[in-house]
Amino acid sequence: MKYIELVQKLIVQKKVLAIMGPTASGKSALSMALAEVLPMEIVSVDSALIYRQLDIGSAKPTEDEIVKVPHHLINTHNPDESYSASEFVEDVHRLVKEIFARGNLPVLVGGTMMYFNALQQGLNDLPAADERVRERLQLQWKDNPQALHERLSEVDPESAARIHPNDPQRVMRALEVYEISGKTLTEHRAEQKNTLSEFSLVKIGLLTEDRKALHEQIGKRFDQMLAEGFLEEVKALYAQPNLHGEMNAMRSVGYRQAWEYLDGVWDYETFVEKGKTATRQLAKRQFTWLRKEPDLIKIDPFNTSLQQRLRQTISALETSVDTSL
Template sequence: MGPTASGKTDLAMALHERLGAELISVDSAMVYRGMDIGSAKPSPEELARAPHRLIDIREPDEPYSAAEFRQDALAHIQDIHAAGRMPVLVGGTMLYFKVLVDGAASMPSADADVRKVLVRQAEQEGLAALHAELASVDPVSAARIHPNDPQRLMRALEVYRISGRTLTAHWEAQQSQSLPFIPRPIVLCPSDRRILHKRIAIRFDLMLEQGLVEEVRALCHKMALSAELPAMKSVGYRQVLEYLRGDHDLDALRERGIIATRQLAKRQLTWLRRWDDARWVDPLTEDALEVTLKIVRGDCT
């Protein structure tokens, strides 16, 4: 794991070559075909040298959820274990890592018709009536949700009316989704934040030189892409879409892209600091690979 531009792919490929590890991508942008430059997807040559699973499995106009990632990742992990090999999950989508470890509540998607009925009921009977109904079917959620919180009240009732199961039951099911193995989390992060920022700027400039704008333009010609699609909310792609709409010029695109990537790295680090059992490795040190190998083998306490 690690913030963007910290060198995760290179280190993972080295683990593949040194240990024969099988790599599984944990990246919400790399799952999409055609989104190569902006996602910093390994090149065809790199993938030939060190194949990554869960890359290029969706079209950009198709959704892919964290729950789907967990299901797919567990299937690949089981397959790799069955072959007697070591799976190494590499990427920067922290939500995917969290859902993999903690499980995913199988919540039903929002239903516009059910929500309209609940809105009308709230207008006619008041929020107190909704809270009383929730208390009768799901007292645990009712005790947790404030009677004057319409959004959470209606979502809890919506889940129950759609699925026939309470919000509490869905969350309890999530807690039972224990992993059949013990993960060994490793965080790759430069000790000098200024160097990370410099890497981010250099990499975004390289993306623009490699044709990031042309990549997004080609995708837009191929299919109807909007800023609301999960794929187009990825850092870099969102800023290019704004540029193609005429919202700003190329210089502003570069500035916005670099700033957004720095903000992404900051959010990633916030997630990573919560990983109590993670081992941190500085990629700027000469022995980063050897330290990582020791952690993977369990030789380092």
């Protein structure tokens, strides 16, 4: 195996590789190419991949890929279970130690920027969910969703400006935090502390200025998922009595639009267009996060070959090593 000495130095200096990027930018392909030359293990940074039964629509790694390279934080929860950013941070710290101990490089791969942010910027002591408050807010949302966002604008204008009015999960959570703790989400965020004291990140960002190329790739991938049986996958989930459309798993991009199609909200053609549009909007939000990411080494996935991206990533790892130690 090549580059064993490089990985050993990275382990001694407690450096972890992070491959970030918008959806459909080629993060998985790059990580699998790296695994051909580096002793490494992949830690998923994706809020959909943790769920069992969400396979096609989440672009989950294949069984062959999972066998070929150790993957973590994939298929760890059932669709009716919750998983928080704080749990993700705890899991990553545990996994990084274990992977280092095995002599491998931890590689964080994904596009859930909230998880990356929680890992780097830290978390505050947000109150646990209160089912009574949550149920009341859900009823209010069904009755008048605009009124809830307007109320958030009154009590926490900064969070309201950041959270889209059509994002019930985040709107309700911001109001729930305020009602339970008496502090706004903005005030809690101001109390965050950095949690990356045990290791540092070498960050690769797969970013392109060619949005048209990315949008075309998003459309092709959505069509491919449909051809592979994505809608049948969602129908199987839809038939389970313990699942409903407001669960976190079912609110994942693509799954939400498919669920609404099965609910009769859209016809098939509208569902497909809504699914592609929602994926493009997700990519736009990911771009917004990544443009603010400090120390990010940017690589254009649509203007380079996979081998070029591989060489640039290895070069970034080599440059990050402190040769004075």
